[in-house]
Amino acid sequence: MKCTIKISLVGLGGCGKTSLYSVAFAEKTPEDTKRLSPTILYETRRHPFLGLQVGIFDFGGQEQYRAEYFSKPEIFKGTDILICIVDLHDPKTFDQAKEYFEGLLDIHRKNNEKPQIFLFLHKYDTEDYQKELLDTNVKSAKEIFLDIFKDYNFDYMLTSIYQQDELAKVFRDILISSYKDLKKSVEKAESQLEEIKAKIIISDVSGNVIVHNVQGVSSGLTLRGDLRDFIDACNTVRENIFMSDSAQFKGMNEDGKEIELHIFKYIISVLVMKTGELDRESQDKLNILLKDMSLFADLIISAHSD
Ligand SMILES: Nc1nc2c(ncn2[C@@H]2O[C@H](COP(=O)(O)OP(=O)(O)OP(=O)(O)O)[C@@H](O)[C@H]2O)c(=O)[nH]1
Numbered sequence: 148m149k150c151t152i153k154i155s156l157v158g159l160g161g162c163g164k165t166s167l168y169s170v171a172f173a174e175k176t177p178e179d180t181k182r183l184s185p186t187i188l189y190e191t192r193r194h195p196f197l198g199l200q201v202g203i204f205d206f207g208g209q210e211q212y213r214a215e216y217f218s219k220p221e222i223f224k225g226t227d228i229l230i231c232i233v234d235l236h237d238p239k240t241f242d243q244a245k246e247y248f249e250g251l252l253d254i255h256r257k258n259n260e261k262p263q264i265f266l267f268l269h270k271y272d273t274e275d276y277q278k279e280l281l282d283t284n285v286k287s288a289k290e291i292f293l294d295i296f297k298d299y300n301f302d303y304m305l306t307s308i309y310q311q312d313e314l315a316k317v318f319r320d321i322l323i324s325s326y327k328d329l330k331k332s333v334e335k336a337e338s339q340l341e342e343i344k345a346k347i348i349i350s351d352v353s354g355n356v357i358v359h360n361v362q363g364v365s366s367g368l369t370l371r372g373d374l375r376d377f378i379d380a381c382n383t384v385r386e387n388i389f390m391s392d393s394a395q396f397k398g399m400n401e402d403g404k405e406i407e408l409h410i411f412k413y414i415i416s417v418l419v420m421k422t423g424e425l426d427r428e429s430q431d432k433l434n435i436l437l438k439d440m441s442l443f444a445d446l447i448i449s450a451h452s453d
């Protein structure tokens with residue numbers, strides 16, 4: 148498989164593209180996005196995720212920029228995932244958005260490319276908006292948009308930057324779908340975590356949270372800074388001092404607080420935080436989880452070498 152992924156975010160001006168990026172990938176709060184200015188032309192950012200180099204292209208949606216894209220269709224070349232964004236708070240723009248998306252599909256057809264497509268019915272929240280109108284708009288958006296992508300590998304979702312954890316999962320699942328079979332492992336880990344009486348965070352070594360059972364440890368996909376620094380430091384020790392693919396680290400204080408870090412195949416990290424010994428059942432389940440994550444890391448590595 149290829150290890151770089153190009154994600155293009157498209158939609159009319161003000162629909163929320165830069166906000167989506169900022170909240171999901173760049174540790175911004177929903178409030179922060181109220182100060183964003185319109186994007187000039189397009190901006191690209193890199194984000195490593197599970198060993199993939201993800202390039203996120205945020206295509207400013209104001210009219211003059213849209214016109215420019217149609218005169219330079221090659222800027223969309225190489226798009227693996229096209230995310231079309233609709234502003235549910237602005238139903239009068241639906242027709243124009245549809246026209247834009249159809250134009251973009253034309254461009255991709257001419258480029259001989261068939262990206263995977265996700266439609267975000269976005270701003271699915273009642274921040275400065277009435278609930279009744281929102282439901283009406285969802286209904287009419289579905290009628291207008293769902294059939295234009297029928298020739299594509301396509302899915303749609305209701306999204307909002309005010310549901311930051313949900314949004315992080317949406318992007319996580321989109322990125323994980325680049326790997327065959329990984330989704331099942333993630334779902335399994337998710338249910339295992341519920342049954343273990345310890346705080347557990349599974350992330351990649353760059354600090355993208357994949358699954359966790361602790362509130363407030365991430366902002367969008369990104370793990371809290373102090374824990375990220377810890378993983379980073381341990382990862383450096385693994386690489387430079389242990390010189391091995393996998394390693395374990397442990398720390399504790401006199402009150403019985405413990406933190407344990409497992410790094411698997413220089414890619415996955417499992418952080419376990421607990422006070423005192425785990426009960427037997429939890430410990431057994433944790434051991435199974437660790438085995439599974441070791442396999443998970445193997446799957447990723449073998450996908451990369453294909
Ligand atoms: N209620 C609500 N507002 C949002 C959401 N996402 C973005 N916004 C607001 O929408 C406004 C425009 O957001 P931007 O992210 O700048 O829009 P954009 O699509 O990047 O616009 P261009 O760069 O001009 O194409 C900001 O005031 C955001 O706070 C959302 O999920 N819900």
Ligand SMILES: [Mg+2]
Binds near residue numbers: 164184185208
């Ligand atoms: Mg923008």
